[in-house]
Amino acid sequence: MIFHFGTKKLDYYKGLLIKADLNLHSQIGARLAQLQPAPAQVLDFGAGEGALSLRLADAGYQVTAVDIDAPSFKCKTAKFVPLDFNDQSAVDAFVAAHQGQFDVVLGIEVIEHIESPWGYIRSLTSMLRPGGIILITTPNITSWLSRFRFLFAGRFQHFGEAQLSYGHIAPITPWELDLVLKRSGLTEIAVVSAGTLPPIFVTGFDQVLLANIFMLPLRLFMSGLVDGWCIMATGRKPQP
Secondary structure: OOEEEOOOOOOEEOOEEOOOOOOHHHHHHHHHHHHOOOOOEEEEEOOOOOHHHHHHHHOOOEEEEEEOOHHHOOOOOOEEEEOOOOOHHHHHHHHHHOOOOEEEEEEEOOHHHOOOHHHHHHHHHHOEEEEEEEEEEEEOOOOHHHHHHHHHHOOOOOOOOHHHHHOOOOOOOHHHHHHHHHHOOOEEEEEEEEOOOOOEEEOOOOHHHHHHHHHHHHHHHOOOOOOOOEEEEEEEOOOO
């Protein structure tokens, strides 16, 4: 995709609201099909209403979904385990009870809410079987739009006082995400652009249009993950 015009519309999977960026869930499904095809045991750690859990269950995966609010979970084909993420002792107990049990562990748009991202990734990794895959997504703070925001406002896109209302406290770069996966002992690491933020992204006559005009000529001088509303990181737990 080279361009996007207009505001992003709400997206659904079989009637369940996808509370993630446009196209992100379908990209996750395609990536897992490459790295760890179904059937496989998947932990969706922070599953929300269950749109991604349902998508993966439909693809043949055996899904265990974890989140704080059981009544809000709508996927009937996944096992649901309620867990209060604000209770660290409960989270630690869940992680300890599920060491080495899953072929895939997902942390989708969660790490930016966590006070200790390094510890979070190591906890997820500990629940993988040898040969298993971890997949993490988070907002892309190195995108061209975020670079524009930082240049003029001194802060990253997705992270500011307004975003504190929904818990965005931990911006993480692709470089740091790659580093923590390596330091956690994972192999076959890849960090790529995800979601929908192409080179030309026009929502209307607003600041985003100004950002397009200002940043498009500078793309020739940019390196790294310039496009993508999110980043997607994967790594494999090595065999003993």
